Amino acid sequence: MLEKIKNALFRFMNGRYGTDALNNFLLFASLAVLLINTLTFKSVFLGLLGDVLIFGSLFRTLSRNIWKRQKENIKFMELTRPVRSAFSLIKKNAGDKEHKYFSCPHCHQTVRVPRGHGKIEITCPRCKTTFERKS
Ligand SMILES: [Zn+2]
Known part of the structure; x- marks a missing residue:
């Protein structure tokens, strides 16, 4: 049946x-x-x-x-890509105590940096754009 x-x-x-x-x-x-x-x-x-x-x-x-x-x-x-990648970043940042994750302002590549180094200049590995963020 x-x-x-x-x-x-x-x-x-x-x-x-x-x-x-x-x-x-x-x-x-x-x-x-x-x-x-x-x-x-x-x-x-x-x-x-x-x-x-x-x-x-x-x-x-x-x-x-x-x-x-x-x-x-x-x-x-x-x-919906911007919304989905924003959620993905939040999830990654919540789950990793050693690193901080950012989205490249130019190409939206996710960039991982070590936490706790204050304000640092980050170079995107894909498009080489540099941007400042607090690690
Ligand atoms: Zn980039």
């Missing part, structure tokens, strides 16, 4: 796009919007926005136009 359902689901999803980072974001955003709306504003507009986000995620998951969905996800990853 379970095997049958699994096979049917597999056949149904065959040739369809499935999930990616953008879909996870859409799903998470819609649930957040709907939850906040239910608990506080109870606004028709926010409810509609949550529905649109869920349907967008569902549409993309079941879409057969894989190429177009991949392009959307690449665009999404590009747009």
Whole structure:
């Protein structure tokens, strides 16, 4: 029985796009919007926005136009890169007591320096830009 359902689901999803980072974001955003709306504003507009986000995620998951969905996800990853790299820096700085991590202001390469040397001049290993930071 379970095997049958699994096979049917597999056949149904065959040739369809499935999930990616953008879909996870859409799903998470819609649930957040709907939850906040239910608990506080109870606004028709926010409810509609949550529905649109869920349907967008569902549409993309079941879409057969894989190429177009991949392009959307690449665009999404590009747009969210500054936010994602900022979180990545925070995580690295919290997890390493010996070093401090900075992002090069020119090429955004992550640069690691030893902690506790005061204000130092850092040269980016990739683009050779120099910038001052407190280690
Ligand atoms: Zn650089």
